[in-house]
Amino acid sequence: MESDKIVIDESKYIQQLSIDCVIFGFHGEQLKVLLPKVKQLELWSLPGGYVLKKEDIEAAAQRILEERTGLRDIYLEQFYVFGRANRSTGETLKKVLLANSIQIPEDSWVFERFISIGYYALVDFSKVNTKIGIYDEACEWHDIHQLPNLAFDHAEIIQKALETLRFMLDDKLVGLNLLPETFTMKELQILYETILDKPLRRDNFQRKVLTMGILERIEKKFTGAAHKAPYLYKFVK
Structure with missing residues (x-):
């Protein structure tokens, strides 16, 4: 029904800029990544979102993380900017929005090229209270070596975050947070x-x-x- 559709106010956000978060946890001798599952589609994605026009980039990342984990004061590190011209797939996003009854005009900037700022977060697995968003039917931990079918270039983003984590393993005292x-x-x-x-x-x-x-x-x-x-x-x- 038309009344059930969710309308998003695009005017509040910076156009064509997003944040993707790779949330690492350690449990059962496995390094895990927290991934939401898109409603009605066999597709998983990274927790992410847009940046409000009057919001600091880091504050936006913290907000997105709190929405997914229920935690504040999470260890957070910006690790890369993803900007390939063909990285965003408008058709895939349209399928996601349709599956979730989210209403956005066909000529919206959300279907155009996006630049995404990548952050990785390190959390205590036992303290996370996973939450689902308006696009999702689940939000679950996955072994880094057994990832499901991922949307867009999110497999590439996870791999880059893992490479950064390995490189910074000693300097950033990774174990302090995991x-x-x-x-x-x-x-x-x-x-x-x-x-x-x-x-x-x-x-x-x-x-x-x-x-x-x-x-x-x-x-x-x-x-x-x-x-x-x-x-x-x-x-x-």
Whole structure:
């Protein structure tokens, strides 16, 4: 019915500029990405949105992330700008809008070329309260190695975010945001191995991270046999 259609006020937003967020979480020894599923279509996408005319770019990214995760003060990093002339597919967007009963004029700027600013976010998996948007029927975590059918160039965006994450693994203290407050050395090594997608020698890894001065050892983890219990660590903030 016509009365059920959702009307979006395009005049509030900066034309042909969008934000796409790659939200990383770590769970079950897997690096995961949070992806919404488009209603009535076998298509998944990155959480994203437009930028309000009177809104800072970073504030827009924080708003989009809070809408999807229920979290504030998320670690957020701008990593790339995607601007290939043919990256946006107007026909695909029209299918998405039609499936969601969203009304936008045929000559709207939303069907034209878009430049998208890419952000990656690092979140504590256990604290995320996933939420769906007006385009979606689900919002779920996916293993980085088992991604579903993705819209537009979102597979490329995820790959670029992962490459950036690997490059910045030490400098940005990635584990500070993906691990719980306290963790064992083994858990930290598993995180590194999962992100890098390769095994690491235990002795070399421990020597490296301990000499970086980023960890504080706090106590033995209780297992009933104190001499066998691993140490717990936390990051020095």
